[in-house]
Amino acid sequence: MFKRLCTLLLSLALLCTVGAGAAHAQPGKRVFNAMQIIFSPSLPDLFCTLGAVGGDKYGHKIAITAGHCLDDPKYADHEIHDDIAPVYDRADAGFGPIGYVRYFKDPEGSQTGHVTKDYMVIELVPQVTPSAQGPYLKQTGEVKVPGGTVSPNALTPALDNERLLATGSNEIITSGQTGVWYGTVMDNADGVYRSPAANMRGDSGGPAIWHVPGTDLPSQANNFQASGPWAGITKGITLALPPFLYTSSANILADLRARDTATAGGVFGAGFEVTTNP
Template sequence: MRRLYGYVACLAVTLGAFLVNAPAASATGVVSNGIAWTDDLNPVPHPPGIIEFCTMGVVGTDSLGNKIGISAAHCVDGTPDGAPVYRYAPTGPREHIGSIAYRSPGGGTGVDWVVLYLNADAVLTSNGPSARVDGIGAPNPAGPHCKDGAGTGVHCGSITAQNTTRFYSNAQSGGGDSGGPVLQNNTEIVGMVRGFDPALFAFEYIKFAAVLDGINAQPNPVGKGFVVTNN
């Protein structure tokens, strides 16, 4: 089992070990922000309190026309780039939706983002299970916002502090929410769920502007020029 890093462990969001089983041959179907995803083809036993899924932050296309999903890198700590990812379901085998393209330097201990290369037949939509994401908001957000997560749903709050790659808030998050979108102006993504910082006694979020800066700085062209799906 991969290591859970520091206060991210409080979210208890660990995706299981990479399984080499071939993905299902069925069509991918709809992929959106807010869905639960995992790198486990089949359910894997975990200690109590450990949740085996994360939340898709946003979907869109890159400058090459690839279909892309973005979420939190600590969701795949211990799983190699190129490994398949699946739509989460309580039982398996689960539906293959794409693969891990690459992640932020340092993985879950870095800025903490992962680029998912979605299947070519994936149908992307702005409308997630609980929220709509159709644009990108302020690079340094302030004030009220709402987060959405597959674990605990929608919670709103206000930003209490921030730095170059993070902001902190009283908007609650919990297990399974990691990677989920944080929104302002109703539908604009400004961040993604990361965890809880006990030193600040605040919930921690990854600035989406820092995510895009990191993606565009990578040599891999996949993900560069990311445009949020708006349909």
């Protein structure tokens, strides 16, 4: 079972990053799925992982990860417009912030239960370049399921990218600390997928793609590379079998659209699309 990485998000971020955010970021740095991220350079072992990188309908560069990576009831489920919660590349904290948290949602029990809205929106800084290519997975847009079961977070009528993969007949491919894994979607409880595709602590928020039928699965022959549309992000581990949970991209995209519709001026991440940059 994962532990939450930070309590009191903003007090911790401010205390731990005084001076650290003064680094002057140089242009051109790639930000990609499966990049490990931290919220303070002084806490490199408390990390999560990026699940998808792209842009929103308002022109912001956006990355998506798990909401339970941070925990502060005062700021959870609210837009954060100020740059008070920086995010760093764990492998290159000296670059300075790659972005700032704009929203996170972490209801109690989100890591082990079927909570549908466990996600975080990060606005990336102008100096970085979003990339669709991670260490193992290349993301090709978003999963779209015409006529499929609708996410519980969706408005009516739902969009195709707000519909869920059917269980028993679809596989997801994931990427994390132990490499790349794949497994069948065995259960779907309100848009939270259960699969034998493995993850571990620190992989929270990391990428899952849909294995498009007829395309190659990762193997030694192809250097464990795979490509497909973004299907979701790593959520956590439970005692049930198979134990690994993933929040569907359908849940995230549907909730972003619903919040955008209800919020004057809109929200960061609304209309999110995975980048086409290599």
